[in-house]
Amino acid sequence: MRSRARINDEGAIVGTATYSGTNYPTGSHGVMLIPFKLVNLADPYQGSAVIGTPSHNDQDTPIDLSSTTNSTDINGVAWIAAGDASTSNAPRMPKLQATLAAPNGTTVWWKLSVINHGLHGPGGNPYRDFDTGVSLTPAQVTKLTNSAETGTVGYSDNIAVPLPSGSYDGSANADGWRSTSDGWVTNAAGTPWNIYQDNDWQTNAARGFFGGDAQISMKVTSSDGSKVLVPQQDFYFRIAGENPTADPSTGANAGAGACQDYITSLYGAPTPNWTGVVTYTPGSTNAPTVPSYWFAYAIAKEETDGNGGRTWYNQFRDNGGRYNTRVPGKEGYPNWNDDSAGGSGGYGLFQLTYQSDETNFIMPRDWLWNWKSNVGRFLPKIQQKLKDAQLSLNGTRSRNPTTFTDPTPLTTTAGSTTTFCFWESAAIRRFNSGRGWNFSTNTFTWSYTPTMPSSTNYLYNVAHKGIENHP
């Protein structure tokens, strides 16, 4: 088909080929094979290994675009850099750059879409946010489908660059590119499209990290756009997340790593410290005053134990599967545990839910794709749980004014050696579900019921796996 191929001055491979399509007369024609590449530019960091690839962002990484559908090729993934525990090394979206060596005097058109199909349903599709089988309120639909996303927090898991509405018409980006009104970015040939510098990319990333199945499209026209030289071609890859530094599964330092370091830097060292120091005002509607949420790291370990084939601290599924079975094409997806059929499950390191009384997720996407964002959400949630425990205590007191006894001096032991004070056990248990402590109106005493009706002993798991390091 091709003969006497060579590289011309523009870097294109030229030759002849016999064409049998419908747009041009059948027969021999001159052709150019124009090199096209998509690269995740170097952005060094300390990240975990994902299926045989030791590091993804310490050098320019070409993205394999050979898949004809959403890629199951691990080399067709642009990774969200994990960063480390320091505030200066935050998680970062991929630094994508697309290059097409089109001849001078032509115009190249680009566009990119990224859709999170999640892990829901057969084959991961339909993803739950847009599942036609569920009923969303108009406000929820607006949040999830409005590509402009009027708020400052990103909910949509369907990202377009440029925005289909062409919101940045006429305003050139830093590199001279501009968005057009029909959803394409254009520029003269020869200049790479630095996607990570695109206004719409940056705006979307600022509202919340995003990932999933990506499609980059390009076409080439004459300089004035009047003649299509290369019709639209679509290429497929994925954007996925890397976990923070992998942890040793055994040994004295088991559990240490960027994730634990970051959590404990926010919420305290992994040492029990509430006993005797909780400031509690009976009848108050405020949560007790506590020194720190020292057990946060242990909750994250228990919540993500074994997911994605890694021992713990799994914001993402390294192998794409729930446990040890790899699922090609899902590596690096946000870790979702649908461990409560009919409920909503949870996402990421702290298995967060948002409007969790519904069977849908309406959740800021940053909690899914940015592990530090997920960690940050722990604080308001655990504070609310502690307040709930206080209000519950008030309710028990008011319902049993003559028989009530103060439970706060009580403790309970979980795991092998870990003892929690009343408030610690109440807060941890409530972080999962239920309340644990119950006041008997027959014996007028308090008792802690360790197991959920679903047989889960959450407090034990937090102590055993999280604090006592039993994988």
Added chain:
Amino acid sequence: MKTLLTLTALWLGLSLWTAQAQVVQDPLLAYYKMITAPSFDRQNDGDFQYSPQTPVYYFEAELDGSEHKAVFVTDKGNYLGERGQYAWSVYAPVKSGGYHLVTDSISYITAGRLGPSYIGYIDQLKKYGVIVSGRDAITAYYLQDGVLKTQSIDEDREHLEFKYYPKYFPTKLPDYHITTYTLGQLAQKYAK
């Protein structure tokens, strides 16, 4: 000693009689009275407050395989706070007619707002019952002599994997034809 034994037996008899006496004809009315009583100890005990708009979810299902359906009922006041789970109360039918409550504030059915993923024949137990899942376990609830019993299944695995139990965890939840009331509607209904 004999007197003591006699008194104990009498007390037990009274207790059983009391339990028998707790048969209700209208489980929804009984539930409504229970959750609106000042002494009710709801699960959702934080900032939540009951109001006329508070939803109450109700459905009937064959808990023990007989034609006499049990009543499952819950409400936002018994929302467990995470993962979309509610504490469902269950009123089981009694042979003499009516229903009696087989759950309490510690032992209840945990399931989402649309109900459990499975109610029916449980192969492992050779009994009819309800399947409830947690992160690490599958638990079966079943009736035995009018008492709700539990038994864990899937003990051979470290973690729960739904894929091994497609019967109990279908991709689409069963439709229990749940009726949603509000407390305001129930107040009107039972004011008559």
